[in-house]
Amino acid sequence: MIMQNKNIIIGMTGGIAAYKTAELVRGLCNLKAKVRVIMTKNSEEFITPLTMQTLSGEPVYTELFKTHFRKNLEHIALSRFADAVVVAPASANFIAKLTHGLADDLLSAVCLATTAPIAVVPAMNKEMWQAAITQENIAALKKRNIFVFGPASGEQACGEVGFGRMIEPQEILKLIPKMFESQLFYGKKIVITAGPTRENIDPVRYISNYSSSKMGYALAEAALEAGAYVVLISGPTNLDCSTKIKHINIHTAEEMHKAVMQEISACDVFISAAAVSDYRPANSSSQKTKKGTERISIELKRNPDILSAVTSLKRKIFVVGFAAETKNLVANAKEKLINKKLNMIIANKVGSGLGLGFDSDDNEVVILHKNGKSVKFPKMRKNKLARELIKTIRSAMLS
């Protein structure tokens, strides 16, 4: 689950183990990750880009210099696309280049330009691995928090036996999720609400909204990666979440209110990403309403205010709200931050044609802090944004 929709760049360099990377790419695709492969010129001596293209279902990138059809330069676009970069096999030559910040081909340029975590999976002859310079380079990479997976010991392509073999694709697949984990929220409980609520008019009709739940689900996964115990209270959606998340399904705002109040004990952070209906029909009919007169009206009454219920609890919890607005974004969000006594509010514009907010994979937000500080986050994918928000929440809690 943790790999679903993650954007992974697989870098391949010139080593015999390149054939094993085919299985790695296939494994990642089976886990529903989005994989793009970058090959060095020398890796093409060992396996063809066509094989990797067929397995990843994406064009394979090999050139730093080529005609650009897009405004974005390829190495910058790829470095922004990546949630993680895994170089497998990583040759001794590539490890040396990465250590010293060289950027003379597409793969090394992407590694230099990305802010995503990088892993190298060394594969080389045992003497190359044991060479003092390789060991110094590996130590320097580890110091820079670059992951080093392996190598393993065993028979090598050259016929010798020793350390330097690339670890098996199945082992790499188990290690990649570790690149996303942090201990930022270790031992903390985070309760997150997500999605729309449905307020019944009668047994077959309801009032709801366009919330897709994507932001709340992305936050739940990011909180899990940060080591938290996560409870996700969700309105109707067809999204899945990791089995490590406690998932509670609700339909109405009243059910969401009840579930939040049951889960709020021992909670450290409450994030309200759900689009909760402010009103519900005052009298929900137990039978389907029949077609009759030209006009009918539905009387609405206020739903419980979940955010205010949490902020008025005696035990202080770090409370984060969302403000989805069609106009006066910052002013409206500020008012909500103050009125509801929140620690932080995440303001995002919604409305048709924006390609942002409700039902979109992207979001562009402004974070307003209780102390008056505000930070704008540019348009990015919701799962990337979720990781940034989780980091921001942690630093705000510690400041």
Ligand SMILES: Cc1cc2nc3c(=O)[nH]c(=O)nc-3n(C[C@H](O)[C@H](O)[C@H](O)COP(=O)(O)O)c2cc1C
């Ligand atoms: C048949 C053959 C196999 C090789 N296998 C490896 C290897 O497993 N690991 C390694 O570090 N270099 C290996 N090399 C050497 C690299 O291909 C060479 O250092 C090359 O410059 C790496 O280029 P790249 O890092 O840009 O892909 C091999 C070379 C040949 C001819």
